[in-house]
Amino acid sequence: MNIKTFLCSLFLGLLLTCKPVIAADTFVSTNEQGFLWIQPDKAYPILTDKNEYKGVLRAINNLQTDAQKVTGVRPEIKYACEGLTKCIIIGSIEENAWIKELISQGAIDANALKGKREKYIIQTVKSPFKDSSIEEAVVIAGSDKRGAIYGIYELSSQMGVSPWYYWADVPVAKHKSISILPGVYTDGEPAVELRGIFLNDEWPSLGNWAQETFGGFNSRFYETVFELVLRLKGNFMWPAMWNSAFYDDDAQNGILADEMGIVMGTSHHEPMGLAQQDWKRRGTGAWDYTKNGAVLRDFWTKGMERCKDWEKIITVGMRGDGDEPMSENANISLLQNIVKDQRKIITKVTGKKASETPQVWALYKEVQDYYDKGMRVPDDVTLLLCDDNWGNVRKLPSLSAKPRKGGYGMYYHFDYVGGPRNSKWVNISQVQRVWEQMNLTYEYGVKKLWIVNVGDLKPMEYPITFFLDMAWNPKRFNENNLLQHTIDFCKQQFGPEYAQEAARLINTYTKYNRRVTPETLDENTYSLENYNEWQRVKDDYVALSLDALKLYYLMPEACRDAYDQLVLFPIQACANLYEMYYAVAKNHQLAAQGNPEANEWAQKVKECYERDSILTYQYHHVMSSGKWNHIMDQTHIGYKIWQQPEHQVMPAVKEVAVPAKKPAVFTEKDGAISIEAEHYARRSEGEKARWIVIPDMGHTLSAITTMPCTEQPDENLYVEYDVDVATVGEAKVIIRLSPTLNFNDKGLRYAISIDGEDEKVINFNGHYNGELGLWQKDHMINSSTTCNFKQAGRHKLRFRPLDPGIVLQKIMIDFGGLKPSYLGAPESK
DSSP states (O other): OOHHHHHHHHHHHHHHHSOOEETTSOOEESSSOSEEEEETTEEOOEEOOTTSOHHHHHHHHHHHHHHHHHHSOOOOEESOOTTOSEEEEEEETTTOHHHHHHHHTTSSOGGGTTTOSSOEEEEEEESOSTTOSOOEEEEEEESSHHHHHHHHHHHHHHHTOOTTTTTSOOOOOOOSOEEEOSSEEEOOOOSSSEEEEEEOSOTTHHHHHHHHHHSSSSHHHHHHHHHHHHHTTOOEEEOOOSSOOHHHHOTHHHHHHHHHTOEEOOOTTOOTTOOHHHHHHHOOSOSOHHHHHHHHHHHHHHHHHHHTTSOBOEEOSOOBTTTBOOOTTOOHHHHHHHHHHHHHHHHHHHSSOGGGSOEEEEOOTHHHHHHHTTOOOOTTSEEEEEBOSSSOBOOOOOTTOOOOSSOEEEEEESSBOSSSOOBOSSOOOOHHHHHHHHHHHHHTTOOSEEEEEEETSTTOHHHHHHHHHHHHOGGGOOTTSHHHHHHHHHHHHHOHHHHHHHHHHHHHHHHHHHHSOTTTOOTTSSOSSSTTHHHHHHHHHHHHHHHHHHHHHHSOHHHHHHHIIIIIHHHHHHHHHHHHHHHHHHHHHHHHTTOTHHHHHHHHHHHHHHHHHHHHHIIIIIGGGGTTTTTTOOOOSOOSSSSOOSSOOOOOOOOOOOOOOOOOEEEOBTTEEEEETTOOSEEEOOSSOEEEEEETOSSSSEEEEEESTTSOOOTTOEEEEEEEESOOEEEEEEEEEOOOOOTTSSOOEEEEEETTEEEEEEESSTTOOSOOSHHHHHTOEEEEEEEEEOSSEEEEEEEEESSTTOOEEEEEEESSOOOOOSSOOOOOO
16 A cells, blocks of 8 residues: 555545544535635536435435525536546436445444434545446435435535525525535434424415415415425425315326425324315214224224325324314214324235334324323323414423333414414514424424424514524523524525524514414403503604614615515514504503594594505516515404404594684793794685795794795785783794795785784895895794783784795794793793
């Protein structure tokens, strides 16, 4: 052995014995370090075996597409190594001849993969095959089908393709080159064997969307869902079932799931691989084992025959039809016999012992009561424990319990239809609570199966990611790093620059939504009277909404649709809901007092109610060019009972009769009076000209002027103001006017009088000759004269324009106490 061969062997030995780093440690580089896989206009090919699992080949094709999205270069897929100098070799140790050859030659460590579950390794190997032209290769090897698939999608993720590229429109990162750093990388084996999601309560939102987009819950729809689950390192699903039957709706559904690598089950109340809708479509007689046992056994047999050749876990047991409790006559002995008969069917159909087919018995609602009273199933059946539908675990194994061959599972909820009120609209799941409860679950030995009810899938994107990440490695998480996971999630979707703030927004809005769910929120939830509670929580959510909107406009345009879905929409929609119910509370409070301000809050309720539909319209028809139409169809305003209303209903508001408004009287205080122009006591129109109010014009409230601006005012055109004075004698009257210039060459004139006497005429701009000064600086003309108030008490001040184009903003009367200010004194009472 020469020195070169010796050193290579030594290096390889050290490489194979060193402790692998976790895949979270980045192995992809865009700086041409390590194995340079893709560079501008060039990519080394992917080498695999045509006899590989179809699911692995499908993932390889996706990697090929992902690489092209990232770099613009599409690597070739090869099945022979002739002529190759460098490549990526991908496959499973079970079905890939190239991976088997690498193992036989000692190029990769067989012990790292053999006998492992869903594990991959990624490593760079020099001269991987004897008598081959390949000088260097990166190997992605899986212990089984899903192990290889997970390794492929880990590479895609680190290149810049988010698992949510389709389901949340996350843009793909663009890079000129992709390199793979030297080393051995793996995520190890998953801690929980089966990790999945349940599409449930899927109408009207997901159901309408799927119907419009794919024609229903068919294989085209499920292809996108299965890929998402695999990219998130999940492997298990309960399919949509409200009006669907997975295997019956599309004959390709089951084939596709098995090919792609998804273990299928049916929900907690749908036994023997059959959906509730299968029975509704083909069942005869009652869903009652005591009265219709033969028909049910035949029905269950057909269900097992249909799915027998695919990877699955079979639900056993029985609940009442439609996910209801069994009849009152149901007893433990009957239910145990049902399970016994179902297992006989499994044995008959598969030709194997029942214990060789994975099964699950769900202790959901009253079924847990049967278990607590002594009902048991064979030891190989997984006991699926459940939360209370609200994320609070109901039952866990005793720490001293004898281990079960079938182990334990957990059925958890992010979405629920039932009491005290549905929760179907937006995400309400704080990952802090999810972590705390699922950590409890794991530490008490529940490691066989974790499944979570995700409703319509959207908008549960982030909690789904967290749940499946935690199912893979619960030990990765603790109370101090939960927010970091949110930051990492946001970094993957929006980039590092925006991740910290986006994570804060997600973390905060889910905290608010977990206090009280949007469907449960109403005008009575928080206190108006105590601790300023209602206003505080409303203001907090409104402030969060403004922060979310700011970040939206700071983000690159390419990220905005994803950000809208994952962050902005739920915050804006819920903040609007808080504003609406706060307005309802204020309306009811003030109406009970007979206060006319109640009417203003009633109008606010109407505005918020309308804005809810506007936000929904934007989600459906503007965001992502209308891709997600119907996803927000779920009603969420107008609940009266636990079940959703058929249509949105605006909360009831109360109107208070408003008494006829008396003309305002402005009273002297501290030697001054100030009046906004539009607050006249009386106005008189001319024969051809009339008064108008221009809202928001000028320095303070508004302005008034005459129209048409081409008509000369006559003596009947004026406004009058009622004032109550304490000081007798001469006072300075200041007329604050918009800086209209002497466009008529002679100047603009007005007349001012007190109680109709001693009318004074003032030309306030006739002297102007084009100079630039205070009028332009202050955007105001302060014109003044003196008027005589002959006695204390009430008087009428009349302002009469003598030319068109005069714009009056404010009148002030100085009895000696008016203080200098830029905007003029605030209006008197």
